[in-house]
Amino acid sequence: MEKDLRILVVDDSATMRQLIGLTLRKIPGCRVTEAGNGVEAVARLGAGPFDLIVTDIKMPEMDGLELVRRLRGPLGLREIPIIVVTTKGEEDARDAGLRAGASAYLTKPLSGAHLVDLVHQWTAPAPVAGAVREG
Amino acid sequence: MAISSEEMQHLFSRSEELLDIVRKGREFGQQVLQENERLRYRIVQLEQEAREAAPERHAPLVAALQAENERLKEKLAFLQKRFTEVQRENEDFAQKYVEITQQNEGLANLYVASFQLHSTLDPDEVMGIVKEILINLVGSEEFVILVADRRTGELSPVAWEGDPPAGEGPADRCGGEVTEQVVRSGQAWFAPPGDRPAGTPLACVPLLIKQEVVGAVALFSLLAHKAALAPLDREILNLLAGHAATAIVSSRLYADAERKLKTIESFIDLLKAR
Numbered sequence: 001m002e003k004d005l006r007i008l009v010v011d012d013s014a015t016m017r018q019l020i021g022l023t024l025r026k027i028p029g030c031r032v033t034e035a036g037n038g039v040e041a042v043a044r045l046g047a048g049p050f051d052l053i054v055t056d057i058k059m060p061e062m063d064g065l066e067l068v069r070r071l072r073g074p075l076g077l078r079e080i081p082i083i084v085v086t087t088k089g090e091e092d093a094r095d096a097g098l099r100a101g102a103s104a105y106l107t108k109p110l111s112g113a114h115l116v117d118l119v120h121q122w123t124a125p126a127p128v129a130g131a132v133r134e135g
Numbered sequence: 136m137a138i139s140s141e142e143m144q145h146l147f148s149r150s151e152e153l154l155d156i157v158r159k160g161r162e163f164g165q166q167v168l169q170e171n172e173r174l175r176y177r178i179v180q181l182e183q184e185a186r187e188a189a190p191e192r193h194a195p196l197v198a199a200l201q202a203e204n205e206r207l208k209e210k211l212a213f214l215q216k217r218f219t220e221v222q223r224e225n226e227d228f229a230q231k232y233v234e235i236t237q238q239n240e241g242l243a244n245l246y247v248a249s250f251q252l253h254s255t256l257d258p259d260e261v262m263g264i265v266k267e268i269l270i271n272l273v274g275s276e277e278f279v280i281l282v283a284d285r286r287t288g289e290l291s292p293v294a295w296e297g298d299p300p301a302g303e304g305p306a307d308r309c310g311g312e313v314t315e316q317v318v319r320s321g322q323a324w325f326a327p328p329g330d331r332p333a334g335t336p337l338a339c340v341p342l343l344i345k346q347e348v349v350g351a352v353a354l355f356s357l358l359a360h361k362a363a364l365a366p367l368d369r370e371i372l373n374l375l376a377g378h379a380a381t382a383i384v385s386s387r388l389y390a391d392a393e394r395k396l397k398t399i400e401s402f403i404d405l406l407k408a409r
Binding site: 108 | 236264271
């Protein structure tokens with residue numbers, strides 16, 4: 001029986017949400033929930049647990065960095081892996097995401113194979129807690 | 136001359152020592168003879184072993200072993216050849232797997248782009264989706280979307296991303312002659328590798344409905360980590376050429392129709408009120 005995998009995809013772009021969802025649904029047992037920004041994401045997280053979060057950085061209302069800070073801080077979700085996706089390829093954007101508490105990062109245009117690899121890495125049965133894996 | 140008793144005593148002692156030496160010499164001689172005998176026996180044994188080990192005695196066994204050796208050599212050569220073939224097949228499969236994965240990703244991108252373009256009839260949303268596709272799927276950092284006026288046919292920028300060079304507005308950055316050529320020919324244009332003159336786009340694709348050019352998309356630069364346009368990017372741009380044009384025009388027509396419908400309804404309501 002395949003493992004149930006619940007992933008929250010946070011992006012203000014419907015195109016990206018659909019593309020990421022389409023890619024992740026290829027993973028057997030994967031269920032994808034979508035949110036349009038950080039505020040919606042926090043609400044979705046209150047409704048049920050997730051195994052992994054994929055979030056964009058630039059979003060209205062609450063951006064990806066703020067979402068990561070809140071999850072790691074006040075919301076106390078320190079164990080859940082968070083993959084940040086950004087259009088910026090520069091080091092500072094990547095570093096800001098990782099400093100805020102993200103587990104890994106991906107740059108747009110998105111490589112589906114790379115995303116699936118990262119999801120497998122971070123949802124493996126015994127992940128290395130606290131380690132940062134390059135995306 | 137008389138020999139003293141002490142001298143006699145000394146002579147006896149010396150003769151005893153001499154006799155002892157002679158006795159030991161005889162014992163040593165016997166030991167040498169015994170060793171000699173043992174060695175002669177060993178030589179005979181070795182000669183016999185050498186005769187028994189003569190090649191002709193083992194010729195059939197050697198021949199059989201040589202034949203077996205040859206057979207194993209052939210088998211090894213066959214297995215090495217097969218191993219090389221399997222290794223090559225494996226590499227081919229790995230390469231095909233990568234290609235199929237890329238094609239799958241490409242198809243997913245094209246599907247999503249096409250789906251999203253036709254997911255709404257709101258002109259602003261359609262334009263937002265075209266921009267999202269150019270940023271997120273193609274990886275473009277600076278671009279301009281031009282749409283032709285329905286009456287005059289003149290192209291004007293309706294959406295853009297990135298800041299134009301100092302002293303230029305978005306309207307000035309339309310791709311110049313390249314865009315004009317693309318609009319005239321209806322064919323997409325991609326810059327050859329190497330340096331480009333200032334203001335020349337990286338790529339320019341027409342927005343086409345059947346053979347009619349209703350606009351164009353000019354790309355000026357890509358995201359920092361993206362070196363060049365990949366074949367898939369060109370496919371997405373070609374898809375934009377058709378689908379974005381239809382989506383933009385139909386959403387505008389729908390918006391116009393809605394507005395006209397509301398005007399007519401208002402007019403009818405006004406007439407009814409009289």
